[in-house]
Amino acid sequence: MQPATRLAILGGGEEELNLLSEFHRTAGIEIIGIYDRDPRALAMEIAEIIGVPTFCDDSFLPVFTGADYIIVTEKRKSFEREITLLTRERKKIINPSEAVNYLASGQAGGAEEGGDEAYQWPLHLEEALKYLNRITDRERLLKWLLEISVGAVGASAGSIMLYSEHAEELYIAYATGLSSGVIQKTRQKIGTGIAGKVAETMEARLLEDIVDTPLYREGRERQKIKSAISAPLDHEGKLLGVINISTNEGEKGLTRNDVETIEMLAGKITPILEQHLRIDSHEIREIEFQIRGYLETLFHKDIGFHDKFTYLSSYLAEKLGADTVTVYTATDEGDWLILGGSDQQLTIGSQATRIHCIKGSLARAYLSREEVIMTEVRHEIGMKFKPQEGGITSVYIPLVHTEPLGVIHFEFSSRDRIERFFRMKDTLRFQVGFFTYSQLRELRQSRRMDSLEDLSSITPVLVTMKDIKSRITHLPVLLSSLVKASMGSMHHSTPRGWEESYYHFPGEEPEKSLYREYDQEMLERVIARWEPIALSFMPAEVDMSEEPPIHHSIIAYPLFSSDDTKCVYIGYNKMPASPLDSSIFGRYEMELLGKVGEILVPLLAEGEEGMKGEGYMNFADLLKSNQKMLIERIRDEIERAERYHHSFTVTLFKINGLKEILEADYKNGLGLINELSLGIRTQVRKTDYFSWIESDLFGVLSLESYQRIGFLEERLSGYIRKVLSGTSIADPETCYPVSGYALFPGTQETPADLIREAKSRIDKQLKI
Template sequence: MRRPVAIYGVSDETLALIPLLEDNPEIEIRGAYDAELVQARERAAHPAPGLRLTDDPTLFAERLHAVIDAGTLSPFSEAYPEAAAATQVLSPLTARLLWGYGVSSGDRKAELLQALHEIVESVNLTVEPQELFGRMLEIAMSVTGADGGSLMLLDHEASELRVRVALGVEPELWPKIRVPLGEGIAGRVAADARPLKVRGAADRDQFQIVRERFDVESALCVPLIHEGKVLGVLNLHCATRADAFDDDDLEFAEQLGRLDAEIITRAQEHETLRREASRYAAVREVREVLATAEPLDVRLRALCQQVARRAGGGIATAYLYDREDDSLRWVATSLDGAGLGADWRVDSGEGIDGRAARTRQPVTLNGADGRLAYAALPLLAGGQLVGLLAIQTGEPVPSGRALEEALLEMAAAAAEAVAQAEREARMSARSTKMTAINEAGIRLVSTRETAEVTRLATSSGALILEADHAVLRLQDPETRRYVIRSYYGSGDRRTQEELFQLDKLVAVDTLRGRQARLLRKIEAEPNLAEAAGRFQSALSAPLRRESRVIGTLSLYDKVAPDQFYAGPFHDDDLQVFTRYVSYVERALENALFYASSSQHRNFDEETGLPNGEYLAVRIDQELVRAGDQEGRLSVASCRIENLDEVRREGDVVRADRLVQQVALALREPLRDFDVLARTGEAEFSMLLPDPGPSPEERVTELARAVADRIANDDRLNEPVRVVLAFGYALHPSEGSDRQALLKRAQQARIRMV
């Protein structure tokens, strides 16, 4: 197929170049552009037949192999940056060298070297290096009469030469040819940085030749040196004549080698800048894609599509790392409609992706042509694995490390974005769950019926922790067996039967262990494996009352809102579950105590409030729960200081009414799980669990609210005004036991008249 080129600017130089290009069967001139079309036509008095002269810039919208910039107009790369990015822009001199000289001969050595020198000295070396190297090798062979040759570049890290371009060797063999420094003719020349001319077959021992070639009768090999550094070698050989090369050929090859070295250096500098620009663009694209407000799986799908486009239309897959399970969980792919509802996981160390995850190192596979074929790139943020990006490349894929470097940069940018998104998601989920737990806790502790408490405990627990099933057992006081009091879940009868068999075993283990636990994989537990069945993961905790275990609460199989399948619970879930269990224990304590109290009449008949005995039991329970933690409970008191005077000066009915009104006024601002008790004829005491950051302010506000309500009732304050005294005590700073707390709380700190 002929290569389409266009000319940008009509000048004497480009007009002289046109006949040479038209004589080249590999080149097709699509047209010559000039903004000053009239002057261009005058300059081209006798244009080549069929040459299209135009001032229409749509010429550059066509798919072109190259644009030849005459230098008479504004630079093409500035005038048409999009077109320049999609093709190579050459000077007329470079185009003449590549396509205008035809088969070179020995008498044109000086002209060819001068052309090459001018190319090297040009300001912008934008020509594709591979094409230029190929042309230079062709020139070297045609001038010297060689019938084969290669240009090899030195890999300094591996200390070996690799083929960049060769004639007489199949391209698919190039990546397989590697010559260590010091071995063979090419290895010796690169190691010694001196040229060699070999007449006849090379001595195998002298040159440490591993694989002897019988098709080479003579050879030239010159080092490619720039600023004292060996970059590679230029090899030329002849298969038929031992005297094929003379000293002039060696001198020409050396000069050509020096120019080759300069071109390599310039090309590498240009390639470095291009790679950096490409990497910066790739990183910017990744950050833009992952900075949206879409859910993380949607953003990762967009990332996969972007990566797949950069990889030549290949396939990209994104995994997130599950620390608890030490596995990679599939979350997104560039393929349309793939993986809906599936829980695909790769264990650490399993396959290529698993090995990259375990070692925290990228793993790449190259094809026979040396181009990248597959890459497994760990997503590392702060040294921690957060996921993995797996890429299968498509066609075409650029040679060299440019693509691999760009993908590594994209993976690094993606890792930071994924880590940030996961941190925010965890914080948000934890905050939401803790808020839900507090709200559910208030409902639980304000419920007086045991059956309702157990129902709420399973339903609220399953909803908050996204469990598929919840089972609560309580000990039967007569049989002493732990029986199911509540189940919540989506299981049918058969599923419930299987679950209850499993829960029986889980409950026994939990009662033995006497602490909350996480069963990440039920089937991995030796005594549960046979009963695990369809159930994967569980949370289980004992329920205590007065330090005695009275039951268990267990949750099974986490089903997140964005998933269609059950997954495992994690350590974060265990922390939230433990917090929730404390509310369930408190609610059961309240409900069971109320049931017991109603049988033993631990209530004041006049006000309907619990009495001092009930309050004493509840304070002891909260002290056990609080331990030595600051701010977990406080005790407050309110005393009608002149109740006797009110009774003497007024009447008994008015005094009784005052007691009832004070009780009502105290009850109103308290929370459902606070305990208000009448502990004396003129005294009320309050237990305030979790009083908040400022218990003193809370008691002061309570005193003010009660005093205002009593003071505004004129009938209660005639003929004697009511005097109220309030006190409080904080645990453990003002009392570590019940007696000390009550004694301190009975000391008046606030008086209201």
């Protein structure tokens, strides 16, 4: 029986631990000791656990002299003294690659007297590859696979190129004899260049006399290559990559026999490589699952819009190994984007940079909905390389979910990282796209809720005003606030002439006349066609033949028209609440003003009604629009609750006796309602929706939990009692608040049923 080969290891770091794990309990090999000056080194502690002798002083020398081979890593300078002592004992000191070579050929440190290394190599190949199956680190695996191949044919250098299915190109995964810049930046499209042709045809290729061929000399980093072999790495018909082997001037030239050897080795290597890539796929699935869990957690965090995307960008950069990650989100203004978040830039508050997508890679990805991949590299034929350090690959991925949502931008300097990213980008695009969709939907929903609440408050405010002139005076303020206009005007025609009111118009000449003349022109345009107008103007960057308008955006809306009266609102210069909102007026503002028109018809009709009887009925009729908006808002919240699995409550407050006050003293009754309406809006939370829906009834849609809804009822009831006690027209004995609620999800499923359930609880309390 052949005696075991005795190995000793100098060093106790992570790389030495890998050697320990590879050779421990391997048939025919005995590790007789491991040495490091630090007894707490990782490999030293593991060696002690598994029973391998450890040394941290000169006591190692007598033991190590009994070793057949002593392995030391590239950190030889750390052990110069120890190596000197061992050299005196004439011991063979080898590096890790030479140790693997020994396992394959029975030799160490190169060819010995016993025969030709290239000839003996295949005899022990299966034994060597068995150990390589244990390696989980890709770079170390590729390094040793390449060294086996280079040693098998007596070559001096080589590279293993892997195939990227997504980019349809080859990239250098590991190489010897090339600078890191060339390794990082070299890309080879399938069908172009030597390696690309080999990948396309799946046939090995031998290149001879390269030194004397101008085609291969020009622009190449290694000028002394004499011959080379390029062979495909494929597993069951699937291309994994290409292996390249070369020799220099003064070395033996590669032959057809060497091509056969490399082809044989490629057949042995590819199962190991395919298994490693398959294990890598499991790791990718795990990362995708972790990102999904993080997105779910992030969605429920009570932080701002930009904070969420900043956290997301930082998380993705760390998880994917990207140099930078930036998310650009869509706005309501077509080809404009904003900076949602970035791991490199902090967005303060609700403000963010707006980007006009009219050209460039970002615009192409967003408007054309196509991925854009850019790499700092030049594709060249043959074996020419462009040496340049610090290659960066930029990837722009459009985010789409029923509509364009934005673009996520990645930058990678690591080729392994970008390749792994390509294998998971489709899943990532869907996950981040849906998250972005949910965030934008939440913001739009919040904006819509605010607008509906503003609409519902218009009626109580206007009906308390004693005449049409007062209403006309206040309408520009109310409507400009509703559509977020910085200036506004109201024009109301009667048989007696036009009544006009202005909000935030200049009060000094000549600006006053200039603005009002322009406003009059817009009014005439609307009256001529009786259609809404929404215009926007880009700032002039070049000389124009005509002077540009004095406003960047305008909306002119005909609110209503009858036989003897007309009403038109004109708003100027939209002020978006956040960068996500459109900076110009459009369809959304027109829809809001259309609902305002329905409210204003009875309020501005010529011939004022008495302040009792029929006037009271007009107020009740006006509140029907508020009822519709509340139902619409509840319907939206039901949809959100079913999608995101949260609950909400609809709470109604009836002020018993208020209807009788309106019948007895309509004017003061409306004043009381207006006071209550304005005050209640300060008592509810910002996320709550409040609306007065009947003459003595208002509703609050709240996201508060069922356990906390009692606090809301108590808070609002206390406020109402306080207001009622301070007025002379309300008797606390007969005029008081009663509340009832309905919970979703619960026994009811529609907005009407939820309102009906809340009303039934009120009725039960009134009967007690």
